[in-house]
């Protein structure tokens with residue numbers, strides 16, 4: 001046995017119990033009360049909680065967007081992830097027009113391999129739909145690429161999939177397995193509303209709040225509803241990424257009740273902020289797509305997490321510095337969209353979810369580890385603390401009080417959406433395949449340690 005973790009309380013989606021964990025060659029070899037066998041090293045985890053390593057199923061590193069590229073790459077981003085208790089990330093490989101999905105995977109892996117400090121996988125993003133793409137999708141599903149992301153917006157950036165493409169991709173998942181994830185916003189009406197507010201008078205009057213004015217809730221609701229219609233018609237498996245509205249929640253709730261194979265994800269920022277943030281002097285920093293909505297939406301999202309209508313919390317981490325965000329100069333259409341999240345997701349969810357009794361500790365582990373592992377084919381290798389699983393885990397001090405600040409966070413960013421916020425509970429040690437990779441908010445692992453993970457098909461929750 002290489003490593004023993006003694007005296008901690010293990011948290012799973014169902015239980016909380018005291019046990020020691022033995023790790024042998026990167027795998028969990030023992031879980032038992034008072035493990036007596038000797039180990040080369042022992043970590044005393046008395047008073048600590050132990051979670052499965054967090055899986056962030058929605059991450060953008062080295063992403064070109066808004067005329068610039070994210071400040072965080074696979075190296076710095078996965079270091080920050082490790083400090084936040086994350087041991088696996090899923091980023092994206094977007095197809096270029098005229099090229100294959102395999103080409104996209106190859107070039108994305110060339111960017112990530114040798115740089116990642118935690119394990120990683122890639123969602124494949126079809127952007128050039130035709131018979132060849134459909135065929136390739138089914139082939140990839142059997143080769144360990146079991147999730148496909150499709151954008152219902154971003155026509156100008158060449159990322160958008162039309163309804164026929166999404167319908168066909170869902171048909172593929174019904175036949176061959178896999179899961180289609182969608183960015184659900186209603187493209188045509190959204191573009192029209194953006195143009196409507198894209199004038200000097202409105203931008204002078206409302207500033208960054210134009211971002212919220214141009215994306216009312218129905219922009220998301222209509223697209224969620226349409227995607228659900230295609231999932232229901234095809235019998236395919238659908239996952240709505242970064243859902244932000246009460247309307248989306250209700251559509252997914254009703255679809256699930258009818259037996260539609262649909263799942264949803266939300267992100268920490270939709271649970272913490274509302275759109276009054278855009279009226280603050282540096283509100284433009286908070287621009288994401290979709291944007292944060294109203295207090296009533298936040299409440300509905302928390303409720304949906306507790307009830308299992310939303311199955312996953314992921315970050316949609318996408319880091320732009322103040323200087324990059326400042327490119328907007330008063331024009332809301334020019335703000336690079338996205339905010340940091342990797343390092344803060346776990347403490348935020350613990351403090352504002354568990355501590356405030358909106359979700360249980362077990363539910364938090366389900367949302368951050370078990371469910372993403374099941375839906376994205378990583379379970380039971382990852383997402384669970386069980387003999388035979390990868391020794392990916394977080395030792396978490398539930399009483400540690402921390403004031404969040406970009407000044408000490410490891411994320412490569414000169415601002416934090418959570419600046420000055422107090423959290424209770426913080427990861428103290430992150431272990432990936434038996435190796436300690438972060439300790440007390442500092443990265444102690446190795447660049448390039450992370451492995452690319454071939455995945456299985458999704459499991460129903």
Ligand SMILES: [Zn+2]
Pocket residue numbers: 058060316
């Ligand atoms: Zn995203």
